Amino acid sequence: MKDEMKTSPKEKDKGMNSSDSSFILHPSSLSNPSSLPVVGAVMVVGGGIAGMQASLDLAEQGFKVYLVEKKSAIGGHMAQLDKTFPTNDCAMCTISPKLVETGRHPSIEIMTNSEALEVNGQAGDFTVTIEGAPRFIDVNKCIACGDCTKVCPVIVPDPFNEGLSPRRAAYKLYPQAVPNAFAIEKRGIAPCRDACPGGQRAQGYIALIREGRWNDALRVIKMDNPFPGICGRICNHRCETACNRNLVDEPINIRALKRFVTDKVYSEPRQLVDKVEITHPDQRVAIIGAGPCGLTAAQDLIRRGYPVTIFEAMPVAGGMLRLGVPEFRLPAEIIEREVADIVDLGVELRLNTPVTNLDDLFNEGFTSVLISVGAHEGVRLPIPGANLEGVLINTQFLKDVRLGKYEGGKKKEERSDDENSSFSLHPSALGKNVLVLGGGNVAIDVARSAVRLGCKVSMACLESREKMPSHAWEVQAALDEGITIHNDRTFERVLADENGRAAGVECMNVASFGFDEVGRLNVEKVAGSNHVIPCDTVIFSVGQRAGLAFIPDDAGVGMTDRKTIAINPNTYAATRPGVFAAGDSVSGTAFVIEAVASGHKAAESILRYLQGENLEPAHKPELPVVKLTREEIADRMARGEIKVQPRIPLPELSVEQRIGNFAEVEGGYDDESAQREAARCLACGVCSECMSCTFACGVNAIDHDMVARRETVHVGAVILAPGYQTYRAELSEEFGYGRYANVITALQFERLLSASGPTMGHVQRPSDGKVPKRIAFLQCIGSRDQSHDYCSAVCCMFATKEAVIAKDHQPDLDVHVFMMDMRAFSKGYLSYFDRARERYGVQYHRSRVSALYEGARSNDIYLRYMNESGEMQDERFDLVVLSVGMEISESVRDLGRRLGVELDEYGFCQTVQFNPLETSRKGIYAIGPFREPKDIPESVVEGSAAAGTVAASLSPARFALTVEREYPPERDVSAEAPRVGVFVCSCGSNIGGFVDVPGVTEYASSLPYVTHAEANLYTCSQDSIKHITEQVLEHKLNRVVVASCTPLTHQPLFQDSIRMAGLNPYLFEMANIRNQCSWVHSNDKEAATAKAGDLIRAAAARAALLESQHTIEVPVQRAALVVGGGAAGMTAAHLLAEQGFPVHLVEKENELGGNLRNVFIGTFGYADPQATLRRLTDQVRAHPSIYLHLQSKVISTTGVMGNFTSVIEEADGTRSDILHAVTILATGAQEYRGAEYGYGTDARIVTQQEFEGMLGKQVDRYTSTQVDTYTGTQADTYIGTQGDESLPNSVVMIQCVGAAEKFCARICCTVALKNAIRLKEINPKAEIVILYRDIRSYGFKEKLYTLAREKGVLFVRYEPDRKPEVISDQSSVISVKVWEPVLRKELTLHPDLLVLSMPPVPRTDAHDMATMFKVPTDVDGFFLEAHVKLRPVDFATNGVFMAGMAH
């Protein structure tokens, strides 16, 4: 464990090279002649408690550590816990110091959002590739003020609160997170944005609408599209087609939301737009055409400081929007407003100014020209009669309508003054009966406009109804308004009446049509189908194109065959340098948003041209598009995160209301329905890049363009601690998780109990927030079932703890736990369980609940289960908690596969039984639940053990890669009068918003000894930190006070900054005016300000009294004393010796091995305990740094950590003093021997250990077939035992004998199971009955339980108050009477042999040992650790540790 004594690395280095007699050269270099240089760095994967412990131990031992964590902060599952069993300590309080220490350690590099991709090379020298996902917030700049979260509109379920509360896309994993920095979760581009040609961040403005932030929403729209009001009405909204919500019910009504928010903002008076400053007056840009494309480009260019002039032939700006789209779809005032927002930036708009010759523009001095004319020229089909009176063209007609030239179907004016302008041609008279030729969206607009002018309208088109190019909803609107549509027609000629006016169109029916390879139309007509559709007005609406006559043939601007301008599609550059073209003049008719998109791109290209750069845009890595799969949608629905909720309908004018006017047909949402519609959004991309955070961040920490980065690091070893995931309870549908609100997981319940959880520690059930009165815990959900043949080891205690804590909160609570066995298998656990039952009244039922259902109205949950008398019973609960088990996630399995370590069928990492941390790949170790379900202390022990093992293998490279910070020499200030500098932080608005910071700063400057006081916006930002150093030097400060946040997180940072100025770090003081002032008194600014002043006064007064403090260094011994030569003691001694430390191993007997000498049978298959014993003994005996003291004991010990002196007495009475730095007590335990159940009275009654001895005497047969990949040696495979007639044919085993009634000894069940299995292997006919209270086969030991049952071992449970009775006398058979609770009758068994599971108990001399070493023991006489969870093998006495069964 952590060595608390500080010695500088230099000191240690010196020690390693000095001639200190107690130091022995690293032995592995002796034993391993081919020793290659090793790398003094280690990668630890996973920042949970196990990974942190390993990292800290390694870093303290002089290794550089790369701690690779997948999440944005370390802490793992433990950080989510409210309390820990069995002490009910606050989990965060215990883990928090570890978090801070890990985060601050100079040798630990925490790599968050990162994953190890591959490990190449070999043990001692690996090359690891690590991929870091972008965090989008610079950890080094972020000061964790939380301003980004405050403005982030995106809500996702908070995984830290297990989905019980929402979280923002900009988030900190939890309040105490390390690194203390925010991150942005961005999965990719939402499909709506991807589908939009203009890249509209639909998800972003939808989220802002949900929040009611109308102005922000409009800002987000306008970032990519200057025409929100227009697109909100007439966009073809491909976003909605792409919307992932299509997989649930209906897409979000994105267009309507856009319109809603625009209307909302536009209902307020328009904010005047400021003129942009022109920074490049000599590089003028001309834009031809004031349509959406040209206007967009104008906006982009002028914002970058280039003067822009737009030439527009028409009297109004807006292009087709203004002149081609009817008023009932797009009111003119909207267009005018949005155009004004651009023009007001300073764009020169020349209306009624057609460009007649491109060259004129260059002659006028424009550097660049953008051609963005619209497709204003309608097409008149070359059929007979096409030029008759009463035959109109779509574009002209719409334009005339829009310019108000029609009034009730009549020509408004008969003026024809300028034949050159297409605009000023007078409109043709409209008849009563209009036939529109064409089936596109424009044709529909024409038809619907004519309806509004009072005409009877029909349409005819080539296509069938299904294939009409217009949108289906447009067709429907036309039909609703009484328009007749003639499909599948060709237009042969226009017939004339007697006055020469159009009187009808002769059509033929179409059999089929298609386009040939050059795009020519081929129509197959139905012969003889000629017929006439009568009308008095014909309007052609079969396409429109741009009028490009102003470009002379010799202008150097190439054209395409389709009569559009030829451009490079990447750059929009025409063939003439400086000329660009975009919009309809390039693409042909397109939608507004496409015009906007091409306007942006053309502007970018023009900018590059003006700046003399390469025109081709630089490649930018793109985020993936988030296409949700049906499975993911189903998962999220199963978890209850998504519920079916169809679109909120929009109001519409009835058909009657539409005729005869041009009022908008479609209404908008009101606030509430818009917000409800917006709330349907699935937030597919998570972050939508709405940029709210970028604007809010005061330290420029946000960078939305961050990309994934790959790094390669060299390490000597890898430790895998990726942890577990809880079983996904929605997979067990019978328990209703996700369907029933009041069924939650144990981890969710933990969050409900937590003071920092979603309900601040008040247990409320999810359905209605009511305080539950009756809670049921269901155990073994996703453990001990057909797909999980293992026990998750923690859930029994976890549930018990939660029950106890919940009862603490609410004493009248009724808690029931439904379980199979109570696995309270570790130290103090059984008494904790007893306390829960007896003192807290938690009720335990031995029953597996078969089903549950929800009450019809109440949301209460009814359980159906078999009670202990065998009857089915239904019971009502307010809340049901599922104790979900541990699993290995798919991503961790991937990790294992990538790194080449073997996994078992459940994804757990396979390790060797007697080298439990070693994976199948040499140099890679596994710790924590990744290798078997386990709880915190065991994970911590494994973290330290792995660190020790790694340290042994990398010992020569200690301190090779660690760095120490260099500080300037310290200034002696003892003779100076105090000169205090006070730095008051505003923390953005976190303090400044509630405390009068300037006022407080002024007050601070008036305090005694304060020679300098200043206010900072963010005192902890990088530049401020440097600034403090400078101010200390400038003002010769000798004390510094920072008034900001909490010293727990920030003090070291500021201390560092004054050390850089030569001040002793202890001449520093903080005033916590944020966490303990502005945040908690935010409703009373005056009082908060007064208190801040007081806190600063106190801090300044204290600062004046501070004196320099210095850490002292003392020389330490290098040797270790290990007491006890059993498995634990030998392993510890060997590991220390391998690390280069001399070890004194003291064993009171004449032989090494301890209890291991009595173990003959491995729990799983071939592992032979005796072979392990031989290997360990040989290693210890052969090691040059281990001094063996057999038949010896320690008779006294004195001193402190680093410098102990102990006296060892050998068998012959000789005594010697040894000097050592640390002590490890591995004194073991002994099997209990009591008189229970007739032990000692009958040779047929034996202990489990004695029985194992009988089994062990059998001649085992092994074959050597498997090669152990790690050691390279052959491992023995057990194939059976030579039968022996002396073994019993029937055995009864009784568990929990004697002392084990009080505490669980952890091993007895396992030993009974393995012995029973071995007997069955030798003699399959042997009858074995195990009488037990609970079978505690935790973790993978469950497999033994399963195997024993498969082999026919019988299990009978007895109640502690109804123990079995044994009747034996030497003459007759043994009788064991036991009450069978299921059959409800007493059984009498007559075994050949009665085996009693006697637990290990402390050795008789344990008490003396404890007294001598001044260490405490628990009530049962076992050694008591310093902290049950986080210092599980440390004594409270520094420098003294424990190992093995004595613990």
Place this chain on the structure above:
Amino acid sequence: MSEDLQVVAFCCQHCAYAAADLAGGLRLQYPPSVRVVMLPCTGKIDALLVLQAFESGADGVMVAG
């Protein structure tokens, strides 16, 4: 509790002081008249410290750790 009563809270830096920070993080409101004094451990508390607090006008003293 009356807003005017002066309460001095001696808090262990490892738990109660951290809890007071967390209260801030959660924006829980309490009267400004509560003053937190950080101790390296509540084991550092001395009867004299408590008495001095009363002497200086505290209406209540809380030791939390």
